[in-house]
Amino acid sequence: MLLAIDIGNTNVVVAVFDGEKIVHTWRIATDTRRTGDEYKSILLTLMNDEHISSSQIDKAVLSSVVPDLTGPFVSVASSFAGKKPVIVGPDVYDKLPIHLPEGAAHEIGTDLVCNAVAAWQMTHCANIVIDFGTALSITITDQNGSVRGVDIAPGLGTAVHSLSSGAAQLPTVPLVAPPSSIGTNTIHSIQAGIVLGYKGLVEYLISQIKTDLHKLTGVAPEDVRVVATGGLNSVLKPITDVFTHVDRSLTMTGLRLIAELCS
Incomplete structure (x- = not known):
């Protein structure tokens, strides 16, 4: 085992x-x-x-x-x-089915490398992996298996914690979508700002990444798969249709694949 x-x-x-x-x-x-x-x-x-x-x-x-x-x-x-x-690290990257940008091997988190390996094995095409963790991390791989870059923002939980710890009168709230984008009480106001705000952030970045990836590589936006992972992907999954795949175990699958390739 x-x-x-x-x-x-x-x-x-x-x-x-x-x-x-x-x-x-x-x-x-x-x-x-x-x-x-x-x-x-x-x-x-x-x-x-x-x-x-x-x-x-x-x-x-x-x-x-x-x-x-x-x-x-x-x-x-x-x-x-x-x-x-x-x-997982630069010493094993030359054995992987994906290619990392020259000079960036020491900068990209190894968890994101695992995600990219698993997503490539899953899709075999250009893909965007969105990892909903402590940070919201987005890894972009083109149709040739080359990792083009990473986008990073505070994670959903991090944003809620930062808000409640920095503002005495703002509580920690459940991470669920509010009934409306117009908050009529404190809880719904925070949920609208964070949950719906992150929905907008994710949807905009995916759209912009697809546009920029097309300019860089010629890949059609409709041919780019979007893979969601991480414990908090379930917050946005019910309120957006941008994810083509959802796999909470993506990072672990990537670890297994790397172990098989490097053993």
Whole structure:
């Protein structure tokens, strides 16, 4: 079995794969104060609860955008798999089916590289991946599998938290669409501004990216697939029709594919 670990700014997502099938996925709060031993203990407990034996793990793959936790999790993954994990980064990029911009390999988050690999495997055409995480990250790949760039904005949850923590009289509100774009109370006002505002942001950026990608590569806008992932994609999914694919496990699938390509 494969142990896949995605270390993000808010959560560490861990999945166990049996072939192409995800056996189970866990989310653990990201905490740079925890040691590798602590994370290993947490994982062992979670795996035991699902009747997954650590002895079944024979390989591992790791993506991290939190440098302070990369080393501890390399140790954790190595102890489970009995060998060093595949670490997503510039050292393995030449083995991938996508191509990264020259000079940008050290700038693009490894989670976004995983997304791009999985989206390319899914679509085999020009695509835009929108990852609704701590940050709203948009990765653009052309029809030749070349990653053309990335757009980044604060994530939905980040925006709500920033607003409520910075304004004493504004509460944290549920991330759902309000009944109208005209807010008639505090909760609906915030929901209109953030949820509907992000709907507009996402739809505009997708439209503009398709236009700019056509200018750069000649790909027709209607031939560009839009893939949504991340825990908060469900907020916009009911109120927009711009997503051609929705896959909450896209990053983990990308990790699995990279592990297969690099093992």
